[in-house]
Amino acid sequence: MKNKEFATALNSPPEGRDRGGLSYWEAMAERYFRAETTEEEEAQLCRFLCSSQAQDARFDEIRATVSFLNVSRPKSPKIRPYVKHPLRAVAVAACLCIVVLLGWYQYHQHNISSVRIAGETVEADAQQLMQQQMAEMFNP
Amino acid sequence: MKRRILFLLILLGACLGVQAQKGLSIQKAFDELAVKKNVTEVVMGPGRLKNYNLSYFHSLEIKAPTAEEKDCIETLLKDDAAKAELHEETAEHRLYELPQHKGTHYYIFYRHSPQSLILIYIEGKASLKQIESYFRKKHN
Numbered sequence: 638m639k640n641k642e643f644a645t646a647l648n649s650p651p652e653g654r655d656r657g658g659l660s661y662w663e664a665m666a667e668r669y670f671r672a673e674t675t676e677e678e679e680a681q682l683c684r685f686l687c688s689s690q691a692q693d694a695r696f697d698e699i700r701a702t703v704s705f706l707n708v709s710r711p712k713s714p715k716i717r718p719y720v721k722h723p724l725r726a727v728a729v730a731a732c733l734c735i736v737v738l739l740g741w742y743q744y745h746q747h748n749i750s751s752v753r754i755a756g757e758t759v760e761a762d763a764q765q766l767m768q769q770q771m772a773e774m775f776n777p
Numbered sequence: 778m779k780r781r782i783l784f785l786l787i788l789l790g791a792c793l794g795v796q797a798q799k800g801l802s803i804q805k806a807f808d809e810l811a812v813k814k815n816v817t818e819v820v821m822g823p824g825r826l827k828n829y830n831l832s833y834f835h836s837l838e839i840k841a842p843t844a845e846e847k848d849c850i851e852t853l854l855k856d857d858a859a860k861a862e863l864h865e866e867t868a869e870h871r872l873y874e875l876p877q878h879k880g881t882h883y884y885i886f887y888r889h890s891p892q893s894l895i896l897i898y899i900e901g902k903a904s905l906k907q908i909e910s911y912f913r914k915k916h917n
Contacts, residue, residue: 746822747822747823747824748822748824748825749820749821749822749824749825750820750821750822750824750825751818751819751820751821752817752818752819753811753817753818753820754816754817754818755812755813755814755815755816756811756812756813756818763819763820763821763825764821764825766817766819766836766838767819767821767834767836768912770819770836770838770895770897771886771897771908771912772912773888773895774870774872774886774888774895774897774912775909775912775913776912776913
């Protein structure tokens, strides 16, 4: 018998004979801690730990470990959406757009200096025109 | 959400606040006559009027005004004159000072001759004496 097979045979409980006995589950618990159990065995172990048979102090450690891992392990990986509330994001974006537009409008109004002839904007010195027009008001 | 709506309303209010001469009858003249061929319109914001202690300047100058244009403006002026606190009226020249608001003065100037018609709307902290002295000093 090869070493590996020997070790498996030594660690595994005899099939059929002692299965269901506490020593079988004790051995499986030890193998669980050594990370030698298969997924199917781990499922069996979980089911056993929930049974009345497992309410023994010997299984406290394995019960605590399995319970903890079952609780802490996510059932399915949660994909966090990039935007949690799309409508809210749209509303915030719209608000920002309005703020930017209003800011631009205010800036434009603050610094406006335009001369229009027949409704068409022309390149002219608005300040000079203002001075001329005001002068006509006060210096007839 | 309510806060956002309130914020937007405040911004909109601020925006509407800069809509100068809104609520005055002469607004109609600025809107309708500015696109005519013989009309020059000048608009200046507070950024360009710091030296004059003014915050808004809007004028219309109509070269060789028709009787219709003159009547239109004078009718509108009559409406605004009713709201004015100070009137100075001669055959060719008119000046109205509208009620102050938070230390801001509002003036309407009007001058008519066969060659040209000038309508000016001004807002700012400057008193009439300050405006007069400035423009007289500059151009006499």
